[in-house]
Amino acid sequence: MTSDTTLPHYPAAMAQLDSVGSTLLKAAGDLLATEGPAALTVRRIATAAGVSTMNVYSRFGGKDGVVEHLFVEGFSRLGEAMNAGQASDDSIADIRVCGLAYRRFAIEHQTLYSVMFDRVVPDFQPSIDAQVLAGSTLQLLATRLDRAMTAGALRSADPLRTAALVWATCHGVVSLELKAVGPAAIDWPAVYDDAMGMIIRGLS
Amino acid sequence: MTSDTTLPHYPAAMAQLDSVGSTLLKAAGDLLATEGPAALTVRRIATAAGVSTMNVYSRFGGKDGVVEHLFVEGFSRLGEAMNAGQASDDSIADIRVCGLAYRRFAIEHQTLYSVMFDRVVPDFQPSIDAQVLAGSTLQLLATRLDRAMTAGALRSADPLRTAALVWATCHGVVSLELKAVGPAAIDWPAVYDDAMGMIIRGLS
DNA sequence: ACGATGCGATAACAATGTTATCTCAACGTT
């Protein structure tokens, strides 16, 4: 629903992409989604886009440039997903909705999520700008938490630091679920629900 | 302190390693710790150990075999670290000590931690046995939580599921800290303390 | 003492990211 409006932190670099550049990016995204990070090779991206290998270098400066675009695009889409549910009169319920949207995004876009949060592409390090943009996703959550605090539903605290805590908790559960560490018997969706309950109770 | 005793889940494969094999493993571990996952190449491991490349294949079946050994060794050492503080009469304090030991391990062994929890080595997937062993680390935490529950310090719940929740929370905070996502202004050690407080309060 | 066997080192191979070379079409200048 926010797709028709301009996102506040949307990367400027994405706007000045020509047709070949955007085709390459789309091919890379599809490749990542369908075959995983191992399929993200320069040659496969180029051939999937129907252009020659060198375009990756002239447009993006190399493989890492493509990955960085996927990285920032991932955070933009994550921000959209968390922002989908609008604010209601129940600030606690809003936080729950936000958390569930977070998990849904991670599950539905596992490989993209792994590019954003794991070091799945060797030697790739997001630029400072990209990291700042990634961090700005926290503001969404901080705003929601601040509202819950002023409404008295949560105890007062630094909203940004609290947002980091909530984010880390959600990320941790999703992360372990996706990596399948721990006994297979663990009901991770239930653990995620437990986590949201623990967050609400622990911060009240 | 448990290094002179047999660990319950210590991988049997490590016991039947000859001198060359253990030298290779040591070289790989040092390489990983000092230069990061990118330095973990078959040739560098072998030359660092002073043997020829083929030994990696005859001993471990390839690079992934070495990585799997580092993987299970990492979880064994993590288990040791979390088990270092013995049980006291304050079950809540024990849990805090356990959590702090977890963070210290992750910070002190960042690259090993990334092998254990990020997909930092392309195409490496731990075997089922290794995953089970990794999951068994949860038992340590589950035991501590169970004691706190029977002592009345925490509300009753499935200990294993609660352990998964606590583990995921700690992992999430450490993980985001190590990856430096989010604003640089965030005081992650403080967030970690917040997390432990939230856990205790949220599960009481 | 001689042949077989098997281990290990060297070399070869496929695939990766990246860089260099080369071609040729489009443009400006006279």
Add this chain to the structure above:
DNA sequence: AACGTTGAGATAACATTGTTATCGCATCGT
């Protein structure tokens, strides 16, 4: 209008990776 220049893009080359094949030679059994 013709010619030199420039620049983009494709092909090919290069270094490095994991892995496999080949070959030599020591060791063991008979």
